[in-house]
Amino acid sequence: MSRTRSLSDIDIQMDKVIREVTFRILRYNGTGEPPTERDYTVPVKRGMTVLDGLLYIKENLDGSVSFRYSCRMGVCGSCGMIINGKPALACQTQILDLDRDVITLRPMDNYPNIKDLVPDLTNLFEKHRRIKPYIIRPDRQELDHPTREYAQSPEELEAFLQFTYCIKCGLCLSACPTVATDPQFIGPQALGQLARYMIDNRDANFDERCDLVDDVHGVWRCHFAGACTEVCPKGVDPALGAQLVKHYILKHHWFGMKKKVTQLIPETVSGTRREGIPEPPPRTVESTT
Amino acid sequence: MGRFRENRAGFGGWFGGRLGLEKWAYFFQRITGLLIYLYLLLHIVVTGSRAFGPDAWERTMQAVSGPVFRFLEYLLIVVITFHAFNGIRLIVTEFFGWALGRPHRPVYPYRTSLHHQRPLFYTLMVLAFVFLIITAWGFLANP
Numbered sequence: 493m494s495r496t497r498s499l500s501d502i503d504i505q506m507d508k509v510i511r512e513v514t515f516r517i518l519r520y521n522g523t524g525e526p527p528t529e530r531d532y533t534v535p536v537k538r539g540m541t542v543l544d545g546l547l548y549i550k551e552n553l554d555g556s557v558s559f560r561y562s563c564r565m566g567v568c569g570s571c572g573m574i575i576n577g578k579p580a581l582a583c584q585t586q587i588l589d590l591d592r593d594v595i596t597l598r599p600m601d602n603y604p605n606i607k608d609l610v611p612d613l614t615n616l617f618e619k620h621r622r623i624k625p626y627i628i629r630p631d632r633q634e635l636d637h638p639t640r641e642y643a644q645s646p647e648e649l650e651a652f653l654q655f656t657y658c659i660k661c662g663l664c665l666s667a668c669p670t671v672a673t674d675p676q677f678i679g680p681q682a683l684g685q686l687a688r689y690m691i692d693n694r695d696a697n698f699d700e701r702c703d704l705v706d707d708v709h710g711v712w713r714c715h716f717a718g719a720c721t722e723v724c725p726k727g728v729d730p731a732l733g734a735q736l737v738k739h740y741i742l743k744h745h746w747f748g749m750k751k752k753v754t755q756l757i758p759e760t761v762s763g764t765r766r767e768g769i770p771e772p773p774p775r776t777v778e779s780t781t
Numbered sequence: 782m783g784r785f786r787e788n789r790a791g792f793g794g795w796f797g798g799r800l801g802l803e804k805w806a807y808f809f810q811r812i813t814g815l816l817i818y819l820y821l822l823l824h825i826v827v828t829g830s831r832a833f834g835p836d837a838w839e840r841t842m843q844a845v846s847g848p849v850f851r852f853l854e855y856l857l858i859v860v861i862t863f864h865a866f867n868g869i870r871l872i873v874t875e876f877f878g879w880a881l882g883r884p885h886r887p888v889y890p891y892r893t894s895l896h897h898q899r900p901l902f903y904t905l906m907v908l909a910f911v912f913l914i915i916t917a918w919g920f921l922a923n924p
Contacts, residue, residue: 524783578799601790611788654884669807672794691884715810716875718803718895727887732894739878 509535513587515545517557518598522607529596530554536587542595543571543582546609559609566725569661573609574598579663579723600666602675616662619679623686623704628697634756642694643757655688655733657726664720664730676709680720680730683711687733690740690751698751702744711737802902803895806867813864820857851920858916866909874898 513536520527532553534545546559562568564583571582576596587595603611629635664680665671671679686705689695705711714734721731743749796808830841873879874894882897 520785522786524786526785576799577797599788601788601794603788604786605788650886651884654887657887666790667798667800669790669795669804672790673792675789687884714875715807716803716871717800717807719798719800721893721895722800722804724891727889727891727893729884729887729891729893732881732884735875735881735894736878736884738875742876 506538509537510588511536511593513545513592514594515549516594516596517549517608518596519557519608520599520605522605527605532557534587538588540587541583542573542575542585542587542590542597545587545595546582546597557609558607567659569659569725572600572611572661572663572666574600574666579666581661581663581725584725600662602666602668602671603662611662611666613660613662615675616660616665616679616681619665619682620660620685622678623682623689623701624697625685625689627689627692627695628700629694629753630696640756640759643754644693648693648754652688652691655684655691655728655730658684658688658728658730659726661725663723663725667719667723669717669719670713670715674709674713677713678705678710680714680734683714683737684720684728684730684733686711687736687740690737693752693754696751696753698740698753699744702741705737706741711741714738801895802899806870806902809863810867810871813860816857816860817864820860855917855920859913862909862912862916866905866912870898870902870905873901 513534515532515534516529517532518527519530532549534548536545540548541564543559543561543564546557546561549557559573559582560570561583562570566581566584569581572579573582574580574597575582575585576590576592579600582597597609599605599609600611603613603615606612627635658681660681662681664684668677668680670677683705686701690698690701695701711734714731716731716735718731720734721729724730740749795811796805798804827841827845831838874881880898880901881894882892
């Protein structure tokens with residue numbers, strides 16, 4: 493006799509503790525003293541993420557454990573940390589997938605540590621700001637008070653869309669071996685975003701962007717270790733962005749590469765009214781324009 | 782800022798991190814680069830002995846011969862071969878932007894530029910290996 497599983501059966505299974513896992517968290521008190529490891533035992537149910545485990549610890553075991561989180565679904569990019577030696581988002585790492593009895597958690601490398609698992613991401617945002625992450629065009633009036641859209645085909649959008657998925661979690665800078673020994677290196681996140689604006693055909697600032705990172709701590713410090721792409725939780729592929737930036741800079745300086753910048757879509761032709769079509773019913777609300 | 786506040790990975794960040802082949806290639810590219818540079822310095826010092834006359838040159842040549850230096854010489858070829866063949870991959874991907882694939886809509890499981898360039902990486906490493914076998918044969922044939 494076949495037995496069909498009812499929804500309540502699954503609910504019971506979801507509630508069952510499957511295994512107990514030790515969370516080994518590197519605790520840092522923010523005073524410059526050496527951090528110490530502390531163990532917490534977490535009962536793990538199906539579907540629990542590392543972030544859920546941390547929340548369990550905070551609610552039931554030790555309220556003083558500090559970590560950043562917000563959305564719990566890999567959108568906000570707050571809960572980046574080093575889980576069992578690999579930089580990852582805590583909310584996107586299933587505890588049962590790790591399949592370990594001990595999970596070690598430490599704050600992301602290459603960022604100043606504030607407390608426990610809370611890094612100071614100021615460097616990341618400053619580096620991002622340095623590449624001017626916004627569309628720059630000569631027609632300022634149109635940018636501030638848009639009248640129409642800029643023409644962009646789906647293919648032209650797909651050419652840079654991948655890089656726009658960046659959530660600024662900072663995992664790439666934590667994994668990058670170059671940032672590890674050269675803190676001034678601009679970093680994969682900024683280079684990926686620079687590629688995004690270099691490819692975007694609405695941006696008219698290609699020539700200046702080529703010079704932005706063309707220095708010793710800029711794009712040429714990148715040697716394609718690919719660690720950034722490997723840890724990126726959104727598939728943004730910052731390594732590809734960095735290589736494309738190098739390629740564009742070389743093409744620009746050696747072969748005078750110029751970018752084709754798009755213009756506003758043509759003004760729509762206003763329609764003419766044919767004879768014999770019934771009038772629409774009168775307006776029910778006042779027009780505001 | 783103290784060391785623990787700064788939390789920088791340092792040289793430890795060059796390897797490990799449970800990451801892929803390319804990070805190891807990066808690590809070995811840097812190490813082999815340093816070794817080649819050190820060899821260059823040594824090479825200048827050794828050949829510079831000729832400036833002190835033919836006798837000094839002969840004495841130096843005597844000192845750096847023998848099976849141990851022969852083996853070290855082969856290790857040098859291993860180092861240079863890896864650096865050169867991996868360097869070809871880096872030139873192709875970094876300067877020309879080839880073998881990387883195009884930016885595309887990321888759909889899980891993500892297929893990234895690393896996956897795209899891996900066949901090139903494997904091919905070059907196989908070629909490097911073949912090259913090393915040929916040179917090893919040459920070394921053994923002419924002791």
